[in-house]
Structures are given as structure tokens and as C-alpha cells.
Amino acid sequence: MYTIKLLCHKSAPADQRGKSGDGDNDSLIAFPNDRYASVRPTERGKRFRTIFTRANRHNYSDPDYSYTDEEMAAIEAHRKHYQSFIDNLREERREKVRVKEHKEYGDDLNIGVKVAAGLKPKKLTLADIKDDPRPPTPPNSNWKLTSSKELEALEKQTIDKPVCDGLKAIPQTDQEKKECSAYLTPSDLHKIVIGPAFINFGDVCMRSTNTNHINIVNNLESFIYVQVGIDCRELRQTSPLSQVVPPMSRAAVPVIFESNAKGKFQRSINYSINGFYKNHLTVVANVVPPSLVMHTDSLEIGPTIGLPADAG
Structure with a gap:
């Protein structure tokens, strides 16, 4: 057992394991179990002494294997x-x-x-861990903004419904007149979707009629009155310009475009909800002259009986 303990020892500086006796603290103490260190090349700058008598140990350096x-x-x-x-x-x-x-x-x-330097976090126990509290009820739920999830759910319910046809151009009943002249909250305006905000007809031929639609989605539980304002001759065929949209329904206003002038067209369409809340849409088109493309090598044109010669 004593031998096993000695094998666990290592050489240590004299100031850590005990002074050498002559005031030399740079020398190392050699333990009895490190005799093998005497027959191998050692570092020349280190000195070893015995454990008991503090005598200088002899270190042998083989000139054939040691460095110069x-x-x-x-x-x-x-x-x-x-x-x-x-x-x-x-x-x-x-x-x-x-x-x-x-x-x-x-x-x-x-x-x-540093922020919070030196502060240790508190160790939580099972008693400290509590469920997340429910969000507080808004003081006035009628005027709070609708969340994105609520808007998405309402829009999914309404967008799948077919477009209502034959809607009234002006409010007629007492309920329609009352609801179509009421002020809307910001939450109510978020529930009304009118679009698209950018109507692009693309390339259209001169003197041709092209139709696009303004979609109106009413997610409210009341009637709304939508009026569209047209101030250009290219969109003068658009009709109807006003609609009473029922609650939780979908409507569409056809936008008819016809132009006699070549070039790019861009104009804003103003609309209002219940006569108070105004916004606009942008209509863009590129009017090009008509072109005739024939996919045949032979074309025969016969005269039309009854037409004058200068009619072509």
C-alpha cells in the first residue's frame, strides 16, 4: 500500500513541497519513485534534489539522443x-x-x-411556475381593432359566397337608411374589403370594350352604402356607380373601359363608404391600335352585294 502511494507522487517545486534547506527555491524535489528521470535527457535549466537530504541529484544526459x-x-x-x-x-x-x-x-x-452584471437569475421552483394570464378585456370592445386572425376568419366566410346580383342603388327601407348613414369604427372599416387597389387592363385595342370588377366584401352585420365616382370618358360606361351591400355578403362593380386614344392610360377611381370614408383605386391600361394577323398563305375576299364601291 505504501508503494502505491509513492507511485502517485510527482516532482514538485521546492517552495510548494518544502524548501531545499539552502535557500534555493528554484530546484525541484525528487521523489524516490522518479529514478527513471535520471537516465533520460532532461531539461538543462532544472535542478533536482533528494526528498530527505536535499542533495543535488545526478541527471544523466545521453549525448547521442539529447539536443545541443x-x-x-x-x-x-x-x-x-x-x-x-x-x-x-x-x-x-x-x-x-x-x-x-x-x-x-x-x-x-x-x-x-454592464447591464445586470453580477446578477444571478432566480432559481424557479414548481410553485413559481404559473400559467400565462389571459389577456385583459379591452375597456370598450366595440371600438377595439380586430385582430388579423379574426379578419382572416371573417374574410374566408364571405369570400366563398357568390356575388350578390340585383342590389339596390340607394337605401330605401328605414333600416337601410339608418345603417347606411351610420359612422363606422376603425374595427368596422377593417372588416370591409374593397379591391383590388390596382386594376390593370393590360394591352387593349382602340375602340374596344373591356370589363374588370371592383370586389366589395362586407363582413359587417349591417348594410353599407358604397358609391363610386367616375370623372373620365374612358370609364363612363361603368355602371352601377352605387350599391347597397347587405351584411356578410359580397358584391362587385363592373368597370368598363373604352378608349379612342392610343397610348398609356392611368386614372384614379374615388369611392366612399356610407358617404364619409373615402378612398381610391388606380386603373391602368395600354391602348394599342388594332392589328390583323393572318395564319394563311392564301386569302380570298369577295364583294358584298348591295354596298357601294367606295365602302371597301
Whole structure:
């Protein structure tokens, strides 16, 4: 058992394991189980003494296998070169961290102190863990904004419904007149979808009629009155210009475009909801002259009986 304990020992500096007796603290204490160190090449700068008498140990260096003084100096210089390179990289990284922390915490408010520096988080127990509280009820639920999920659910319910035809142009009943002249809250306006905001007819032929639609989705539980204003001759055939849209329904206003002028067309269409809330849509078209493309090598044109010769 005593031998096993000795095998666990290592050589240690004299100032850690006990002084050598002559005031030399740089020498190392040699334990009885490190005799093998005497027959191998050792570092020349280290001195060993015995554990009890503190006598200088004899260290044998084999000249056939040990380095010369010049080789040891070259190895040490090589090691210091790379050690200096690694130290410089470490110092550069630390300098970058110091500069970053100075920019972040070196202002007049933080005065160089890190936020929550030195604070330890509280250890939570099962008694401290509680369920998330329910969101508080808004003080006035009638005027709160509708969430995105609620708007999406309402739009899905209405968008699948067919377009209502034969709607009234003006409110007629007492209920329609009352609801179509009422003020709407911001939440109510979010439930009304009118679009698309950009109507593009693309390339259209001169003097040709093209139709697109303005979709109106009413997710409210009341009637709304939508009026469309046209102030250009190219869209003068658009009809009807006003509709009373029933609650939870979908309607469409056909936009008819016809132009006699070649070139690009862009105009805004103004609309209002219940006569108070106004907005606009943009109509864009590119009017091009008619072109005739024939996919045949032979074309025969016969005269039309009864037409004058100058009619073509």
C-alpha cells in the first residue's frame, strides 16, 4: 500500500513541497519513485534534489539522443515565435471586445457598467411556475381593432359566397337608411374589403370594350352604402356607380373601359363608404391600335352585294 502511494507522487517545486534547506527555491524535489528521470535527457535549466537530504541529484544526459545547446536555443526561439503570434491574436480579440463594450456601455447613462452584471437569475421552483394570464378585456370592445386572425376568419366566410346580383342603388327601407348613414369604427372599416387597389387592363385595342370588377366584401352585420365616382370618358360606361351591400355578403362593380386614344392610360377611381370614408383605386391600361394577323398563305375576299364601291 505504501508503494502505491509513492507511485502517485510527482516532482514538485521546492517552495510548494518544502524548501531545499539552502535557500534555493528554484530546484525541484525528487521523489524516490522518479529514478527513471535520471537516465533520460532532461531539461538543462532544472535542478533536482533528494526528498530527505536535499542533495543535488545526478541527471544523466545521453549525448547521442539529447539536443545541443544551439538546438535547444533554436527550439526555444521557434516556440517563442509562435507563442508571441498566439498572444498577439489573443490581445487583438480582447481589444475588439473592449472597444465593443466601450461603445455599448461607455455612454453617460451606463458609465461603463454592464447591464445586470453580477446578477444571478432566480432559481424557479414548481410553485413559481404559473400559467400565462389571459389577456385583459379591452375597456370598450366595440371600438377595439380586430385582430388579423379574426379578419382572416371573417374574410374566408364571405369570400366563398357568390356575388350578390340585383342590389339596390340607394337605401330605401328605414333600416337601410339608418345603417347606411351610420359612422363606422376603425374595427368596422377593417372588416370591409374593397379591391383590388390596382386594376390593370393590360394591352387593349382602340375602340374596344373591356370589363374588370371592383370586389366589395362586407363582413359587417349591417348594410353599407358604397358609391363610386367616375370623372373620365374612358370609364363612363361603368355602371352601377352605387350599391347597397347587405351584411356578410359580397358584391362587385363592373368597370368598363373604352378608349379612342392610343397610348398609356392611368386614372384614379374615388369611392366612399356610407358617404364619409373615402378612398381610391388606380386603373391602368395600354391602348394599342388594332392589328390583323393572318395564319394563311392564301386569302380570298369577295364583294358584298348591295354596298357601294367606295365602302371597301
